[in-house]
């Protein structure tokens with residue numbers, strides 16, 4: 250479908266595509282097996298200026314928005330979603346600073362993130378606080394000019410690899426969800442260490458790790474926004490990055506479709522290529538149609554966000570839910586088209602199916618997203634906006 | 636350092652066909668790319684600039700569509716690009732190409748180093764680099780796989796030979812041709828692409844270069860392509876052992892035997 254991308258967007262998409270084909274594809278299998286962090290590829294993305302596509306020019310970026318970022322995520326994800334999420338998670342860590350940081354904080358942290366010299370990460374989840382983010386137990390206590398952090402964050406993408414972490418911690422437990430605050434914590438700060446690195450089903454090239462804060466003292470000036478704004482920072486950030494998960498899902502699904510079409514034209518059974526069976530043709534047709542619908546929704550949402558409208562929680566949730574469900578269905582069908590070969594690691598689609606699953610889980614499970622969408626719907630009807 | 640990199644645009648395939656009538660390459664309908672070996676030349680130029688400062692100028696002779704390849708070189712980080720294009724240049728063999736390039740280099744003025752790829756994948760002659768150096772009367776070293784350093788007006792390089800390698804130091808200005816072992820060419824960056832898109836690429840014609848019409852294009856090309864084939868691999872050679880006098884005696888005897896002398 251024609252999405253009327255701008256010249257710059259086309260350049261970004263093309264370059265990301267080229268990097269995915271030339272630098273990522275040859276090592277996809279190896280990265281999936283070893284689970285090693287793809288630093289070389291991060292360097293290539295940095296040199297290509299792709300870490301700065303969504304960052305304003307005044308901080309060394311290219312001045313684009315969510316749309317530009319999505320194009321990179323989608324193209325990388327088409328080849329390796331583990332690489333794509335490592336790239337995207339840096340944006341997840343940077344957005345809180347871009348959205349809520351003061352001038353000094355932005356000037357200090359954003360240019361290096363835009364240049365890809367430093368990766369960022371975002372830390373909300375804890376062992377006892379997943380969907381119920383308000384249940385976080387990590388605390389930040391003011392002590393003179395410092396906040397003292399204590400607690401453990403779990404499953405943090407880019408954990409250990411990133412230099413800059415946005416961390417949500419409780420500054421006032423009594424206030425419940427209004428008692429959380431957001432902080433910038435630098436790697437290497439005394440009292441900040443890394444725990445267990447997870448062995449995952451998919452997106453294995455990405456690093457998912459524990460962050461441990463043990464009397465970690467950070468300057469008071471590292472508070473983002475005001476005390477008590479922690480969950481607002483988190484929610485506004487996630488609203489903005491969820492279409493990125495949608496783009497990740499679209500990329501995986503696109504990759505799977507391409508493999509399935511190619512394979513169906515090569516595999517011969519009953520004396521003919523399996524692509525001549527209508528059962529296979531219809532499966533491919535449904536895969537392609539769903540992907541296009543998902544892509545259209547994801548792009549439309551990104552453009553809506555970039556246009557500067559204020560509220561887009563519902564659309565952002567829809568883009569994430571729809572695209573990730575599509576990715577799961579499409580990759581499952583791709584394995585079906587491959588038959589037994591699809592189940593084998595020698596063929597590319599089983600990895601895509603494993604990778605697709607995470608898109609239904611992180612940045613808010615699809616159940617939670619449906620809650621968000623439904624709540625917004627009911628609110629809209631209640632206030633008789635329609 | 637002022638570095639000049641000469642690049643050629645070639646068809647994006649090794650299966651080029653020959654026009655039976657004119658015995659030249661058929662280029663229509665084939666996508667064009669920068670000659671792969673020239674990408675290593677551009678990369679080496681950029682790396683030397685990063686190390687020693689200065690500028691990288693990319694030079695190419697060809698039809699106007701070569702501008703696209705020059706833009707790609709700019710998007711990788713080259714400072715400027717110049718196209719040599721004129722109907723009078725068409726049908727040039729390596730000699731006429733080298734002559735035309737030499738006139739452009741003269742027009743550019745002072746420079747320190749010219750870098751070329753070891754050969755073009757469509758012609759495979761590996762002649763333009765050395766010919767250009769001869770015309771400019773500067774030293775050249777071919778098949779360079781490593782630049783060890785540049786200091787006090789001299790460059791030290793390692794060149795590949797069939798048997799191994801040679802380390803050579805020679806004065807600048809000079810010319811090297813490079814092999815793929817020398818580096819890994821970078822991809823363009825988005826900022827580079829944006830810059831390249833807007834860049835003015837001057838096109839120098841025969842009159843601007845003041846070229847002699849007898850020496851350019853088809854007229855200036857004594858080469859006549861009869862047939863294209865892969866030559867047979869040469870034998871391993873023969874090594875004479877013993878004291879130096881002994882070796883020389885053996886060699887002379889051998890040269891007489893084979894009627895070379």
Ligand SMILES: Cc1cc2nc3c(=O)[nH]c(=O)nc-3n(C[C@H](O)[C@H](O)[C@H](O)COP(=O)(O)OP(=O)(O)OC[C@H]3O[C@@H](n4cnc5c(N)ncnc54)[C@H](O)[C@@H]3O)c2cc1C
Nearest residue numbers: 371372373374379380404405406457611612613614616617
């Ligand atoms: C690979 C990976 C990377 C991650 N990266 C990051 C990161 O970088 N930063 C970060 O902060 N977090 C990260 N996470 C955490 C992720 O966002 C959480 O896993 C997610 O929010 C879900 O939380 P949970 O896993 O604790 O599931 P739970 O909340 O325990 O949910 C379990 C099940 O119950 C359902 N459920 C829960 N509550 C409700 C409800 N109210 N209504 C209906 N259903 C409900 C869920 O949908 C789910 O099916 C990552 C997770 C993974 C697996």
